[in-house]
Amino acid sequence: MESISEFRLQARTWLAANKPSALPPLCGQGARTAILAWQKAQFEGGWAGVAWPTAYGGRGATVLEQIVWCEEYARAGAPSPLDASFVGLNHAGPTVIACGTPEQKNFYLPRLLSGEDIWCQGFSEPGAGSDLAAVRTRGRVEGDELVIDGHKIWSSYADIADWQEMLVRTDATAKTSQALTWVICPMNAPGLTIRPIRTMAGPQKFCEIFYDGVRVPLKNVVGGVNNGWATAMSTLAFERGTASLPLLLGLIQGVETLLQACPEDRPAMRTRIARLRAEGAAQKAMAYRFALDSADTVPDSSGSIVRLGFAEFAQRVTAASLDLFGISAPEALGEHGLGHHYLDAFSETIAGGSSEIQRNIIGERVLGLPRGPR
Known part of the structure; x- marks a missing residue:
């Protein structure tokens, strides 16, 4: 059995050699072509469905290995996991694994992993x-x-x-x-x-x-x-839990970039970024604990804590990045620029259930507080 350090080295080496040289388009047929090609490359390299059981074509990685893969994926600057493959790999696939018939598993899961379907x-x-x-x-x-x-x-x-x-x-x-x-x-x-x-x-x-x-x-x-309600809760539990981890790690890495780029003659901005760094460390610790606590089980409502924390952290990080560089800076321009990331992050506190809904779930299902008015 390979060690975690050996697993990390394998992941880092493979990503360095195989990640796309350019980021994919953000929408349209060009995005589809690029995303499916990247998924196929991961499948052929043995890195598709890292968290999926080996019985369904995945790598069957342990939770610690999944965390390491997410860390190395973010470190390599690989294509955003929040692309057109996200729903299939993090919603539909895990839901079919948990709730589907043998026929559904045999048909849909291989096509997802091999980069045939979105x-x-x-x-x-x-x-x-x-x-x-x-x-x-x-x-x-x-x-x-x-x-x-x-x-x-x-x-x-x-x-x-x-x-x-x-x-x-x-x-x-x-x-x-x-x-x-x-x-x-x-x-x-x-x-x-x-x-x-x-x-x-x-x-x-x-x-x-x-x-x-x-x-x-x-x-x-x-x-x-x-x-369908019970089935959908399985779907949303995956989205609100570990599915956000690669995105969170990418943001944390981005905070380090901001800190390095911020000049010493902007002490207020450096303080703001330092606070984001501390918040990122807390968010990561919480996400890791959730991933470890929910190992080998269908994620429960605690995933809303991770989802809510990530969504609001993303908005604060992207706002700070734009304030640091400026709206007309080269870093802010273009399809993959900071300006796009800032505007796109507004959707994070809506997608997968708004922040208000997440707080209700945390209050009622995690903390056991009385139900609010309906």
């Missing part, structure tokens, strides 16, 4: 963003199919995705979350219309989707009809 998410709706229990998109059972009608929004990379993990209401008369179903929808299905949305940061990475009699086989339901 997934998107269909949870949020115009009237049901953080409140997923209010989802109104309908899935009517007809024979061996679900017939879906409705409207989803804020679905990242839906315009270049092959599959969508989505929540639909399969009991139109029920008002509770018990009437929801988690289903895999093919993105080329007849009756499905996709409209990209340009963000204030520039890219068109979000989409809204309209469903008009879209037919999906019942065999695509994961976790059972009307059991």
